[in-house]
Amino acid sequence: EQFQKTGRFDALQCNWKPGMPNKPHIFWDSDIAKWVESAAYILQKGPDERLESICEWVIDQIEKNRTSEGYFNSFYLTVEPQGRWQGRGNHELYCAGHWIEAAVAYYEATGRDRFLHMMEEFARYIQQVFVKEQSASFVTPGHEEIELALYKLYRCTGKTEYRDLSKFFLDNRGVRPREPEAMGIQSHLPVREQKSAKGHAVRAMYLYSAMADIARDCCDQKMQEACEALFQDIVRHKLYITGGIGSSKHGEAFTIPYDLPNKEAYTETCAAIGLIFFSSRLLLSQVDSIYGDVVEQVLYNGFLSGLSLDGKAFFYTNPLELCPEWLEKDVDKPKEDQPWLPWLTQRVKVFGCSCCPPNVTRLLASLGGYQYTYEGDALWVHQYMDSEAVHGGMQIRQETQYPNDGRISITVDGVGRLAFRIPGWCSAYKIFLDGQPWEGEEKRGYVYLRLPPGRHNLELQLDMPCVLVEAHPRVREDAGRVAVRRGPVVYCVESVDNGPMVSEIMLDGKAFWEAEYEETYGMHILHTKGLRRNPDGFGDCLYREMVEDRLPVKITMVPYYAFANRGVSEMQVWLLRA
């Protein structure tokens, strides 16, 4: 409802005139579109009159205000009518893409096709402008999104012209001399030659997701190889242990391999969401646990951290180290010298640049889509969470406390072949089929079982001890440090539990860990014993000759995703190794 206050909904009426408050912004449309898309996912699960009426109102505004060509954009129709298709960096195709995604989701939820048809017209108009007339001032968008949206439109309508238009935007990206070289927006090379993840992380993920769609659908081997190389580059060189990507605030971008600073980590929530999009699309061409592992790693860490435990507030960036004192650092400095998104010690209800919150809601609302895939009588289980699903003649029910607990009970009916992912973090597991110990065939991180007709129960027990994790020696910021992981969940220390200067906490590799269920937040917290230097010995000195003066201390850790939910606190993921 923050969008109401800031005028984002009103803007759709396209009656803004110079001098009025709440001047529409070039990317407000996308915020509303993502909101409608989220609403559609909720409507898929059951009716909700209020949600539906707001959606219909939004669609009315688009219908009323779009041009005869089918064009709609609340900024370019009011603030800058002469600027249509003139600014590559101005999110115009990006907004169009989000409207298309919303229309597809709304059609699939309600069966009503008014919005879908309007967006089909819009897509055909885009095709005319960019392919036939080539009358825009640019060839491909500065912020990718339209590519994956057009692919969705094709999947929904079956009309290949939308897939072809998506492919047009991919094929022409970074092709000299038609486009300026720009690494920040993935235009430094033709997409099939891009093997190293570069530039703005969110844009990269949206582009790579569309590439994965087109590669699979068109059996484009070169495109597929590029996708796999990009994915491997991220996983091997550019991925925080929390699943965050895009380490630098400069351009919200990827930088060089192994450059993963903790306190300066930009790791935008939207980029984490984009990585889920990309990974889950790669999974469709090749079932390999590495893709589901990354989805899970992002989901329970760098994605979920973007949202407060009460679901009402958001982080835009998700650093791995936080110290409230830092907020006092840049007083009395010219504004332009300050980081444009300052360190936040607490999640907030709204951002000026508000891409992340509606992206969080649409991912949460569509989580089910990442859980299973189907083919004939075969069912793949990729993600574990309490849920029920029906697909064709198949019925599936999962009962689990995952990721608090490694026991998962899956009851299926009408499934001939069942496959489920053994997470990469899991080094020991047991399977019981209808109560009997069982061993399935393991392939690329999935266990495969053949089931006789009828109803069956599979019980999966994944060992979930606390483990200390170390980073590659080339990650300079994590040298001499370890992180703590239990199952897929990465933990952190906060000063609210451990007192100030959590930077001093040292973990002992041999210490005993105790996991305790915390009622209020519904998560497991960890207890162990470690060491820290005695701060009393220093007096007024800033430096002294080293002495052995370490005190044993009790350490409490909470899931990283739950940090900053209990007031202002220091936080740290990578701790000293005693």
Place this chain on the structure above:
Amino acid sequence: EQFQKTGRFDALQCNWKPGMPNKPHIFWDSDIAKWVESAAYILQKGPDERLESICEWVIDQIEKNRTSEGYFNSFYLTVEPQGRWQGRGNHELYCAGHWIEAAVAYYEATGRDRFLHMMEEFARYIQQVFVKEQSASFVTPGHEEIELALYKLYRCTGKTEYRDLSKFFLDNRGVRPREPEAMGIQSHLPVREQKSAKGHAVRAMYLYSAMADIARDCCDQKMQEACEALFQDIVRHKLYITGGIGSSKHGEAFTIPYDLPNKEAYTETCAAIGLIFFSSRLLLSQVDSIYGDVVEQVLYNGFLSGLSLDGKAFFYTNPLELCPEWLEKDVDKPKEDQPWLPWLTQRVKVFGCSCCPPNVTRLLASLGGYQYTYEGDALWVHQYMDSEAVHGGMQIRQETQYPNDGRISITVDGVGRLAFRIPGWCSAYKIFLDGQPWEGEEKRGYVYLRLPPGRHNLELQLDMPCVLVEAHPRVREDAGRVAVRRGPVVYCVESVDNGPMVSEIMLDGKAFWEAEYEETYGMHILHTKGLRRNPDGFGDCLYREMVEDRLPVKITMVPYYAFANRGVSEMQVWLLRA
């Protein structure tokens, strides 16, 4: 001679017209003035015709081009004549101050008073504008410097009006409502109420130095207390182990206590020089080894690092950690997003903003002034270096390899009371007077001896083992780390000696250290044994469960001041503690 190329000398002719190349800059005058001051210190030691003729040429230009009031500024006389005394932040009084310092030094070196008289006229004109007429658009300068220069002019001429003008600028600084509140330029409070070092570090040092002069000379107790509080604040909370100050590139400034990041350390060479100015002035009101200790700490570390071993190239900033890879990070980013002084892995011959190189030369040329103070028949030895000096009836000769070696031989004649500093880093020492073991009275870190008339030899043996130093627990960046110091010299590791990823090197507190004299550079390098993780075990993984896989390695360390003299290399001061 870089100043010749960039037009800094030519600018003094004040014949620049719009459209001509090499437009004078608002602080070019100060660069030349510091150069003349350096030349004067060299001329004090003996004649040099070429140096003298260049100085005379500079003085000719000033004489020819100054106004009838005595005003000279090569920028405001040519580029922006209407702007005189209109911009507080425009370094106008700063340049004037440097000209005055140069004139005093030149007079003391040559006895010729033409330049001095010109600058006296300039000072009187400044007094008229700022005190009598109050016709400038501001009350006190945006960049302090004139205050300490006017005090020097008073000491040289004996005319109290210059001291009074200096005091005027101090008394009116930060006094509301006459001045806007600005922490970055020490105008947030009246100077006697400033107890915490804030803002631009170089400006702060120049201001505090003048405050120390005036406090001492005018017996201003409140001012003296402010100086001591500011000094303690720096030493206890804001001083790098290298003697560097001003940790943030944002405003080249002090930040909050204990905020001492290593790779982002700004620590401008000029700020280090300024701290030498401030410390040595405090020493004049109270002989306490803490002041000489800081001078020494700066001198052999963060000051000397500003200069290459061949004396030809300079660092403007002096970080405590350097990795050449970082230079590749910010490609394809808009220029305004990049740090304005990028990481340099090598010293360079000239900077656009060239305050540091001539400041280095003038400090080097005037080093002798920091070595001794005199009072009656008493001599204080503050700094140890091979040298000879004569003062009144006293003759002093120091022979030493310090700081390579802790043995210092001091031969004096005509000295009745001799005092010398026992450095704070030294935990054991021996004294021999005329060959006999001796014990002096120790007071505030100085040993005092009474000497019978005649020639005497004092041999001082300072124990100089390698020690590991740890930082206060509130210095987050140094948690779990140690630095290595031998005598006053802080050491670092470079990849040129130790292979890449020096960030992985772990020091063992109990390891044996060997100091070896290195001929080429005339310094001691250190050898020891430590550990590092085996990088082979990681394969393609970015993270893995922690294993014990540390390899013993030989470690070589060089003095911090000597880093980046043997090609591009990683460098690190604070190393992991095994």
